[in-house]
Amino acid sequence: MDCLFCKIVNGSIPATIVKQTEKITAFNDISPQAPTHILIIPNIHFENMGKLSEADEKLSGEMLREASAIAKDLGLDSWRININTGASAGQSVFHAHIHLLGGRTFAWPPG
Numbered sequence: 395m396d397c398l399f400c401k402i403v404n405g406s407i408p409a410t411i412v413k414q415t416e417k418i419t420a421f422n423d424i425s426p427q428a429p430t431h432i433l434i435i436p437n438i439h440f441e442n443m444g445k446l447s448e449a450d451e452k453l454s455g456e457m458l459r460e461a462s463a464i465a466k467d468l469g470l471d472s473w474r475i476n477i478n479t480g481a482s483a484g485q486s487v488f489h490a491h492i493h494l495l496g497g498r499t500f501a502w503p504p505g
């Protein structure tokens with residue numbers, strides 16, 4: 395499948411990998427929106443987090459747990475998780491992912 399994030403998982407496209415397990419890969423976003431901006435993705439392809447959650451509750455939970463663990467490892471005391479599902483919500487890569495953002499103050503409501 396011609397998917398950018400599948401290629402990052404299998405190493406055919408380079409990325410700055412923060413953590414990789416049997417289930418997930420975490421890497422720095424190429425266009426960071428905060429001092430810390432890491433993407434946590436499943437190693438297997440799902441189109442978005444909605445589809446992944448419906449198919450594999452355990453994996454979606456594990457992704458959240460990894461996001462929290464990475465935030466803790468980085469010493470972030472305040473951080474935001476963002477999940478864009480669908481183009482009008484801002485999804486541009488159609489392989490499920492969680493954005494982990496930290497290191498600055500965030501506004502609410504989001505744009």
Ligand code: AMP
Pocket residue numbers: 398409422423424425426433477478484485486487488
């Ligand atoms: P979204 O807009 O929620 O689908 O998020 C996709 C994210 O992937 C964006 O924040 C992009 O900056 C990021 N991105 C796109 N290409 C790459 C890449 N080659 N390496 C790392 N991050 C990427």
Ligand code: ZN
Pocket residue numbers: 397398399400401438439440488489
């Ligand atoms: Zn993929």
